[in-house]
Amino acid sequence: MVERLVIIGAGMASGRALEHIFEDAPGRFDVTLFGAEPRGNYNRLMLSPVLAGEKDYEQIITHDDAWYEAHGVHTRFGESVTGIDRQRKIVISKNGETPYDKLIVATGSAPFIIPLPGKDLPGVMAFRDLDDVNRMVEVSRRPGARAVVIGGGLLGLEAAAALRARGMEVVVLHLMGHVMERQLDPAAGYLLQRDLEARGIKVHCKAQTKAILGQDRVEAAALEDGTVYGADIVVMAVGIRPEVRIATDAGLHVERGIVVNDQMVTSDPDVLALGECVEHERIVYGLVAPLYDQAKVLAKTLAKIDAAFRPVQTATQLKVTGVSVYSAGDFAEAEDRNEIVLRDATSGVYKRLVLKQDKVIGAVLYGETGDGPWFFDMIRKGTDTSEMRDTLIFGQAYQGGSPLDPMAAVAALPDDAEICGCNGVCKGAITGAITAKGLTTLDGVRAHTKASASCGSCTHLVEQLLHATLGDAYNPAAIQPICPCTEYGHDDVRRLIIAKSLKSIPAVMQELEWKTSCGCAKCRPALNYYLVSDWPGEYEDDGQSRFINERVHANIQKDGTYSVVPRMWGGMTNPKELRAIADVADKFQIPAVKVTGGQRIDLLGVKKEDLPAVWADLNAAGMVSGAAYAKGLRTVKTCVGSDWCRFGTQDSTGLGIRLEKFMWGAWTPAKVKLAVSGCPRNCAEATCKDIGVVCVDSGYDIHFAGAAGLDIKPTELLCHADTEDEALEIIVALTQLYREQGRYLERIYKWAKRVGTPSILANVVTDRDKRRHYYERFVFSQTFAQVDPWEERVNGKDAHEFAALAEFGMPVAAE
Amino acid sequence: MTDWIEIGTIDAIPRRGARCVNTPAGRIAVFRTQQDQVFAIENRCPHKQGPLSEGIVHGASVTCPLHNWVFDLATGKALGADEGQVRIYPIDLVDGRIFMALESALVAAE
Ligand code: SRM
Ligand SMILES: Cc1cc2nc3c(=O)[nH]c(=O)nc-3n(C[C@H](O)[C@H](O)[C@H](O)COP(=O)(O)OP(=O)(O)OC[C@H]3O[C@@H](n4cnc5c(N)ncnc54)[C@H](O)[C@@H]3O)c2cc1C
């Protein structure tokens, strides 16, 4: 038997419900559809583009006459239902009574109009249906027309942007401190306001509207603070209220909305309801996604199939062309939550994820919203993100299918994903080179693409790409040769230099069958260091195998000038040194003087030919090279310690100076930075240095293997020393062990990780003889190393470096 | 006919090193290899103007000190994955004396 189904309201929710009903219960219902609007179903969301002139009404129709006809729907458009008689099971409208067996209430919501003086003036309108849009478009055609939009939420801003696109002057009045405060946090709200203002929309926040002014139509809007904005239309977009009047009159259970159960049935078993007019578990929805779920469930209920509607999360996007905003879930701050934020000021990107116990519960994206759905999915599923926390904010492209499998993650990256930030190399370039050039090693990739050849922080990604591209043909366990000039890795070369007593670069290259005549820029500096370190006093340093900075004892700058950093022992200086620095800066017109992060002063922009003269003046004031360029001892930072500080337990400044004076000049595999703090408050930041001392009442805690550059890593506690002498001996022995074992360019923390702390402890802490032995080797090596390179050059060493081979002046005259 | 002008002797340049000839229009880097070959090229890396004379010399190539591009001294072409070219200047080596074409010395790289 065919049942009579009457539907009140031809909106988004009922339209979707009808589709499901015809699928789930074909032929079961004879449908009558009432709609207050004089037209059928269209996509209400798309009214904004229609208002903006980007779309026509025809393009947003979802169900046309043919569709209703095909499904036998009796359409009663332009006919409001004015009453329901549940006893008699009829609905009442201007054309009389219509009986039903089942009734669906889908009346949506009505725009909320603030009861302001002047609210009834012509020109005050809402933004809800096509008639509103048509009215606004008409006014916008008048030259110089002005609009005031009350409400800076989703709807108000879409209206404002659309009216602006139509050429109107637009002011948005918003009561709250920032726009879209229900979907956006203040930072994203700020960016949005900025972007809207860039389009010429004025946004007035914290605006308390007092009255709408005008004689026979609207002329202006006045604020409590006295501001008056002229207006030809005032659009009220402050909110919506569920349209429940007929349901209330019919005696259905209504709270904020018409109360329904999980099956979308109201307090009357023959009356169902869905859409913005209903309330389910105290929630009233204002976005379509949950309404579509309701439509599915409602159709199933009518078809007598079990189904239940459950509360859902919603996500919001602002449909303003050129503005990307995405917001989902709950993003308020709270004690038990933490957040991940990514900002890019230049491109106007802001992303914020709110996490609670490793689960994303809220996301706000501005400027770049492509990952919105992905985050939203996690919010809905309650995905555990602990495995991908570090890269989560970068989005799906950086994760791949399963977060546990890094291979899948790189495989999932798009070809244009940037892998190497330093050199701007993207994935496609790397995999392309691997295939085209038959590359099988990291070095190969570095040589051909430069990827991971600079700071190296993307090395693991490049290795994963090698793996993903080559499969098992890539064997990272194989020893990485130092460079393409040899088959040997660093450790083998170091071992063989000692075993075979190789004491010059040509000797190493000859005996170890180097494949090139004179090496390359990678292996020569490494070999030079190994030889300097292993044969003190015997091997003659090869300047031509050193990077320019270490060859001329200054740091080359991007414009080819140099920087000069004199030592300031332990960060201490005095008027004489400062005067000398000031004088040198004046005399040589050095353009920049900067305090470095290493507690000393940098003179930047020195011409190469001036270097020896600059050094001569600094030497004269007692200063030597600070080795700011060296794979060697750099700085020893200190705090004021017991000399001055009320908390100081030991003379940290004194120990720092002593260490720096003891160890300066030593070459090491990579740079070495020390610090000594006078108490655990640690003002010298000793616990992120290669070696750091934290003074305590009972003596000295010696820390090591910290990093604060490319990687950031706190130090590990090596041991405690009772006296300054003991601390110095341990530190020096530790440095020597590192000098002998470290691979070129391997910082202490990486070396320590490779060889393991136990082996280090055994060599420099527990076994005193061994410690002494390393200490003495360092002391011996220092007898050759502690020569100020500046002074040597002031006295003429490497003079060729600082003068041109030949100078030609301006051509005097043509011969 | 080319006029040659002497710019110095080979001993004035360290092996695997370079020195500059300053001209009114810029610097020319003169290199000496391990094998005592001598090459002259423009002292400006096409990447970001790195002074090539400060680079590490290996074989008949130099690695730019700023970002490690490698150039073939004989052709001035970047090697490996990079693309770029520096000007090269003819050199004559007679008895350890280095000669450069006069016009190069006067109107070198801009
Ligand atoms: C001048 C200075 C910045 C400043 O203005 O403060 C500086 C400048 C340079 N640093 Fe630095 N670093 C300076 C303190 C630091 C610090 C802070 C510190 O020492 O307390 C760090 C982090 C701590 C650390 O090293 O762990 C630091 C971590 C780096 C790194 C990353 C090293 C790493 O292994 O992670 C590099 C790159 C490298 O060495 O390969 C680097 C490289 C550089 C270079 C040498 C870049 C280059 O290759 O040309 C810069 C030379 C500029 C110049 O000519 O002066 N600089 N650099 C600081 C000099 C301190 C000094 O008095 O000697
Ligand atoms: C401009 C605009 C942009 C929007 N953008 C988005 C967006 O981007 N994303 C999103 O999720 N949501 C958006 N929304 C909200 C979305 O349109 C609504 O959530 C959705 O339309 C609600 O569907 P509904 O069927 O409950 O109500 P409606 O679609 O409003 O349908 C209810 C219909 O019932 C009619 N009606 C009411 N009372 C009676 C009666 N007594 N008799 C007969 N007919 C009656 C009304 O005239 C109306 O046509 C937007 C809304 C607007 C206005």
Ligand code: SF4
């Ligand atoms: S952080 Fe260091 S390496 Fe980077 S730009 Fe500053 S000084 Fe140069």
Ligand code: FES
């Ligand atoms: S300037 Fe030469 S490599 Fe960048």
